[in-house]
Amino acid sequence: MTSKKVTVTNPEGLHMRPAGVFTKAMSAFESSINIKFNGQNYNGKSIMNVLAAGIKCGSEIEIECDGSDEQAALDKAVEIVQTAE
Amino acid sequence: MKVIDLLKESAITLNMAPSSKEELYDKLIDMHCGAGNVSDKEAFKKDIAKREEEGPTAIGDGVAIPHAKSEAVAKPGLSAATVPAGIDLDAMDGAPSNLVFMIAAPKQGGDMHLEVLSRLTVMLMDESFRKKLLDSKTPKEFLKHIDEKEIEKYGAEDAAAAQKPEPAAQPQEAQPKKKVKIVAVTACPTGIAHTFMAAEALEQKAAELGYEIKVETNGSGGAKNVLTARDIAEADGVIIAADKNVEMARFDGKKMVQSKVSDGIHKPGELIEKIASGSAGVYSHKGGSASESTEEGGDGIGHSIYKHLMNGVSHMLPFVVGGGILIALAFLFDNYEIDPSNFGMNTPLAAFFKTIGDTAFGFMLPILAGFIAMSIADRPGLAVGFVGGALAVAGTTFASLVNPEANVVSAGFLGALFAGFVGGYITLGLEKICEKLPEALEGIKPVLIYPLIGILLMGVVMFLFNPIIGALNTALNNGLNAMNGASKIVLGIVLGGMMSIDMGGPFNKAAYVFGTAAIAEGNYDIMAAVMVGGMVPPLAIALCTTFFKNRFTPSERKSGVVNYIMGLCFISEGAIPYAASDPxxxxxxxxxxxxxxxxxxxxxxxxxxAPHGGIFVFPVVGNVLGYLIALVVGSVVGALMLALLKKPLGEKAGLKK
Structure with a gap:
């Protein structure tokens, strides 16, 4: 398993559009994607889960990927969180 | 920001059948205008459309949440529609949408729309909740479901926010406030008062500190306000304030504080702070034995053994009380003179009560063993302990399988205690060994491996254990026979005492057999001593619960009354719950x-x-007055000694030495 902490910089937080982009991209990977936020775990492949987390701007989240393509998944996940608007 | 405050009854339309997405959205926007949320309809409509162009807002599972941050929004609000037939909104999972919520967020609303989105999705993730919304007949009903769900998920948080509106509003803008969420379980063996007092104390303290808490109460009426997997997943930590075992496997990997239920009542703040400050240890269920799990805040091994015992005893108690009173009724409705050796079954009415009562008694020891094992090893332990307890009662041995004539002696309640603890630890051991199995076998562990191997091992242990009981019984029989020449007083002391050692096990049986043999030889005084010895334990305990109330828990005191009846009817088993909990x-x-x-x-x-005891046989007792004196004096002595040995409960809790 590999993981990385990322700070959400999007002023609107991880709202529906970036959450949609994120979960759609993550679903393409075989690895399981887990978002740790506020001490809780959210499935990074489910938009309901990501929206339920209500991740605001400035929040630090930890993304954990576990599986055969975990590194690629993690890189992609971090990229989306840092760039998505 | 509560969903229920944002959604007005007038802004809900049920059972729509729109022909297009536009028709649906127009209706949702109209309802926003009607509710006064939107000041400029056309501008808002434009902003919604713009948002839709950027990507779909149908998030799957039939849910769509179109939304816009717009200058045209006068105040934040929601409108909702159900479309039973579904409508294609280009959902991320490709399925049609049937539940549509539209969020209107003011341009300068900060994180408001993200918060509403978060709350809505948390609630909508629950499929049964979605179904309730879809099945709603009226907007009122629709709102009622949302209100209930929101209270379930956010009740404590909202209550805390309502209590201090000012400080909550301020820092929220400055920095995202991290809300501490706690789940807790309270339980006590009686489950009448303490369970709920502890729950209330924890809830109040948490609200005072501004934390969110959900407390499950494992009272006598079963578990209430049960924690869902989601509650547990979301929680920062778990508080267990319990004097009996609660289901622990679900808390694997969570930060946990364990304590006695009394700490939940008296020190809720301390427990909560341990979780909030993050200083609590992480609970590991796999391979962690129950005694390990009580390390924190518990009384170590002593406390955990007490907890296992009490789990067994509290489940056994109803069988003893119900069965005991029915058997007493059987004696009452029977005529002793028809057939003394069949007393209790001579008339049809008596036989009716006796049969039911005996059946209840038959479960007593398996229940005791089963729930002790369950307390140690969780659910998988139950079956193993249950079977062990039943085998202890049956007394079966390898030898008795081959030779039906072999001496089969019930191991009694001490045997059941043994079976309960051994069964529990066998199961724990199995769980530990099975950790090494490949993950693919995970599913068959609880359905096949634990029950099959666990019960088999338990059976082997009991088949090896029971012969020891048999041998002990034989030795006791021989010992008693050798004492035949001893003084009658000494014999009375020994026989009477033996009746109380195990209340139905090898000692008790040896004394009884010796008594019946003596009757056959024409010595009637021995049976009198044996029977009076069997009547004393319930009576001594009953007296003690009456005159030394502070030595007992409320439930022990209440069932103490029943022990008067059981003692007078020669039902020694009435003492077993007390003996098992504090042997x-x-x-x-x-x-x-x-x-x-x-x-x-x-x-x-x-x-x-007669080979039977109780007040029913007093008419055939020689020197009844002396017999009564013997009974009363023995019971009083036993009660006084028990009062002396047992400390008042407050002291036992470790407050004083």
Whole structure:
């Protein structure tokens, strides 16, 4: 398993559009994607889960990927969180 | 920001059948205008459309949440529609949408729309909740479901926010406030008062500190306000304030504080702070034995053994009380003179009560063993302990399988205690060994491996254990026969005492057999001593619960009354719950009381020609007055000794030495 902490910089937080982009991209990977936020775990492949987390701007989240393509998944996940608007 | 405050009854339309997405959205926007949320309809409509162009807002599972941050929004609000037939909104999972919520967020609304989105999705993730919304007949009903769900998920948080509106509003803008969420379980063996007092204390303290808490109460009426997997997943930590075992596997990997239920009542703040400050240890269920899990805040091994025992005893108690009273009724409705050796079954009515009562009694020891094992090893332990307890009662051995004539002696309640603990630890051991199995076998562990291997091992252990009981019984029989020449008083002491050692096990049986053999030889005084010894334990305990109330828990006190009846009817089993929960104090007291009665009965030259005890046989007792004195004195001695040994409960909790 590999993981990385990322700070959400999007002023609107991880709202529906970036959450949609994120979960759609993550679903393409075989690895399981887990978002740790506020001490809780959210499935990074489910938009309901990501929206339920209500991740605001400035929040630090930890993304954990576990599986055969975990590194690629993690890189992609971090990229989306840092760039998505 | 509560969903229920944002959604007005007038802004809900149920059972729509729109022909297009535009028609649906127009309706949702109209409802926003009607509710006064939107000041400029056309501008808002444009902003919604713009948002839709950027990507779909149908998030799957039939849910769509179109939304816009717009200058045209006068105040934040929601509108909602259900479309039973579904409508294609280009959902991320490709399925049609049937539940549509539209969020209108003011341009300068900060994170408001993200918060509403978060709350809505948390609630909508629950499929049964979605179904309730879809099935709603009226907007009122629709709102009612949302209100209930929101209270379930956010009730505590909202209550805390309502209590201090000012400080909550301020820092929220400055920095995202991290809300501490706690789940807790309270439980006590009685489950009448303490469970709920602890829950209330925790809830109040948490609200005071501004934390969110959900407390499951494992009271006598079963678990209430049960924690869902989601509650647990979301929680920062778990508080267990319990004097009996609660289901622990679900808390694997969570930060946990464990304590006695009394700490939940008296020190809720301390427990909560341990979680909030993050200083609590992480609970590991796999391979962690129950005694390990009580390390924190518990009383170590002693406390955990007490907890296992109490789990067994509290489940056994109803069987003892119900069965005992029914058997007493059987004796009452029977005529002793028809057939003394069949007393209790001679008339049809008596036989009816006796049969039911005996059936209840038959479950007593398996229940005791089963729930002790379950307390140790969680659910998988139950079956193993249950079977072990039943085998202890049956007394079956390898030898008795081959030779039906072999001496089969029930191991009694001490055997059931043994079976319960061994069964629990066998299961724990199995769980530990099975950790090494490949993950693919995970699913068959609880359905196949634990029950099959666990029960098999338990059976082997009991088949090896029971012969020891048989041998002990034989040795006792021989010992008693050798004592035949001893003084009658000594014999009375020994026989009376033996009746109380195990209340149905090898000692008890040896004394009884010796008594019946003596009757056959024409010595009626021995049976009198044996029977009076069997009546003392429940009576001694009953007296003690009446005159030394502070030594007992409320439920023990209440069932104490029943023990008067059971003692007078020669149902020694009434004492078992007390003996099982505190063997080292209760059994010696009963032994001494019974021994005194036995000796006095012999000294007064009492006789009894029937192989049965209880007040029903008093008409055939020789020297009834002496017999009564023996019974009363023995019971009083036993009760006083028990009061002396047992400390008042407050002290036992470790407050004073």
């Amino acid at each position: 080292l104090r209760v059994i010696p007291s009963c032994i001494v009381g019974s021994a005194v009665s036995g000796a006095l009965s012999m000294a007064f030259g009492c006789t009894l020609m």
